[in-house]
């Protein structure tokens with residue numbers, strides 16, 4: 619049975635396949651962060667499900683989901699290959715279940731999880747809305763001032779603060 623996609627269509631589909639963790643989409647999101655002055659993000663943090671971007675202070679994890687692998691709701695973005703259709707259906711179903719598991723697990727661990735569709739990010743007209751979602755997530759998870767001790771440099775500052783009351787009590 620021949621491939622259901624024409625060569626051109628197939629390469630288009632395959633180009634979307636790497637999706638999450640794809641270099642182009644990551645660079646696009648970095649550009650969005652820059653244009654909307656969103657700072658504090660990190661990459662490659664060893665968290666469950668490997669989020670594409672993490673804001674460690676605010677405990678916000680961001681995933682950019684590739685349309686094909688993650689089952690974009692727009693049907694043309696996640697076309698079911700007709701060849702080995704059952705295998706593909708099972709495979710893509712497992713991916714969706716995995717995404718749910720990752721989101722739920724991170725939420726249980728106190729992370730706020732934001733998922734962005736690759737196709738959404740591809741259109742620059744959507745960027746203000748996407749940036750708004752991320753900013754709202756960051757604001758909701760904003761750490762109280764006393765929790766700013768996740769950065770290594772403030773560890774010593776905390777020790778000093780703890781030392782002072784002890785000294786004053788002795789007087």
Ligand SMILES: [Zn+2]
Nearest residue numbers: 685690695737
């Ligand atoms: Zn899509």
